[in-house]
Amino acid sequence: MSQTRPQIRPAARVAEAKREAGPWRVGVLLAVLTAVLLLLAWAGPASAQRYLDRDYDTDGKEVLKAFSPVVAEARHAVVQLYADGKKSVLGTVVSADGRTLTKASEVREAERLTARLADGRRVDAQLLAEDRLNDLALLQLDADGLTPVEFAEGVLPRLGQWVVVPGLKEVPEAVGVMSAMPRRVNGVRLGIAMGDRRSDGRSVIGDVIPGMGAEAAGLQQGDILVSIADHPVRNSQDVIDSLQDVIVGDVIEVVVERGGEDLSFEVEMRLRPLDRSNRDDRMNSMGNRMSERRDGFASVFQHDATLSPAECGGPLLDLQGRCVGINIARAGRIEAYTLPADVVVSALAELTGEVEVLVNDAGPANDPH
């Protein structure tokens, strides 16, 4: 190991030189040796002890500066929302007259919503409509002459491309890269812990998780899984495979062997709860709270910017400053989920449609025939 990364100890070498040379030469030798040693140090290996300053991290201050031109325009399409006076999530302005999208589950309960704009104005906001599947809410801000985002329709960032999380400031809140292309994230679970039996490899329920569908249906520890949703189960991979197409709220049939008899249960698929005592959850959230609603999306892509739950609801940009989607959840230590621009645009059309219908139904504008 020491050969691969030589440790250079100038003091020791200089002491050796002193023994060999007369005092008059020491100064010269010292200078030359030091220069050579420093040259080696400069060249790399001795940097082993160096610790990169935090400002030069991937999303450190010095690195973020380079992204200023990217957010220069788009930050004016970002608003900071306040729910009952408390700082909540970000919002994405989608029309000049104040229509704004945000993360629904974070603002749904608020009795009063306000928004701070990039120009410093503080305005009232009203929730108009909600898309539960995508967790999007359409708000009406009491403001005009705003700069909406420019959606990058039909364009997805490629894997490894920079993605930028603008806030209201001149430098972004966070940056990262595209980690995974759009997919359904389906945190639905039966609510069992299982293991493969050593003797024959069959899957056995080791534990039933409180509050989940399996417990409610009556599955028990020690039950041997026979089939799930008509897929035969021989090992734990089969269990995972059999649940690929299941979404939250589905009720599926689980057949188990108990006491030599096959029993059938109807299990409701629920979202996995966040569990502080669970090691994976703790490791994944470490130091950062995750979004409460972070699962069960029809189509999201994943990036690695350290997005805080409070930074959800705002746009995600590519290096051209275009909005490639809306950040919808912080799902883990490094997992941020974003609704792709195409999904947002069609959700927005539906939400807007709903609002128009509501307005027409309620208003006196409907001429009687």
Next chain:
Amino acid sequence: MPRFRTPPAGVTAAFALLLFPAFVAADEPAAHDKPAPESLDDLLAIQARVEAVTDQTAAATVSLDLGFFGGSGSGVVIGDEGYILTAAHVIGDPGNVIQVRFPDGTVQTAETLGSDQTSDAGLAKLQGDGPWPSVEMADPGSVEPGDWVVSLGHPGGYDPDRNVVVRLGRILRIRQLIIQSDCSLIGGDSGGPLFNLDGQVIGIHSRIGTSERLNMHIPIAVYHEVWDQLIDSERWGRPIESGAFLGFYFAPDPQGRGVVVDRVMRRSAAAKAGIKRRDIITRIADQPVRDEDGLREIMALEQPGEQVTVTVIRGGKELQLDVTPGKDPR
């Protein structure tokens, strides 16, 4: 400039002379060699490299299924002979047959070979004949703090609906047995590859700590060094104890000099070394303590039983104390 140390003034003249021709000849550094990207062009240049690395390496980044209660991890195929670099704690004993899933869904089998429990380096070999998608190992000693790195893996196991997960980071610190980066990993990333911007493997994911800056990778130099033992299916060493414990509670220093000791735990390493309440800790093991996270990050890489020098300010004076940290009792 975080990249270079400033040489002492006394030797600057000689030094400058030595390097002068090199400086004249050198072009402007590549975007990824700058301390920080300076423009949109720099960002685009880095992006092009990261995309290229992802394209080149994703197919060779595999998921390993251990069966039974072994769980899963990641690995990367290197060279033409089907060797898979992974982490020792992923593969366990030599001579087991494990399932290897390639990103396109293809399943093959591999035999586990040697593992070094100390560094966490592990090796497996694909069975049958190739060719398999593969990448190259970087040379030992080719890594430096500040280098941009790309992390790939199948965190949480293989997911047919998800591609190999890509993350970007920088090298923060290099130790003999550890490369630390800010390329955030999660549990389940173990054994996955860390690449330089040439698409060569420079490390294998090993473990994480409490801060997002604490992502530990096994240096590629370790694999080079113990390659013969790994191929010979030797299993040796003991996991290094990570996380040394000093034994005091602390708060940030309002003046930003470090952290202030709030309370020293009785009979702790700190108490034995004479660390006192209200001491301001400014350096540990030759590294400045910037704040609370900084202290945790430093201690995460120190080992119990190995003495470190702690610099404190007490009553306006600077003191150096030798402390032999203990194990984290939690």
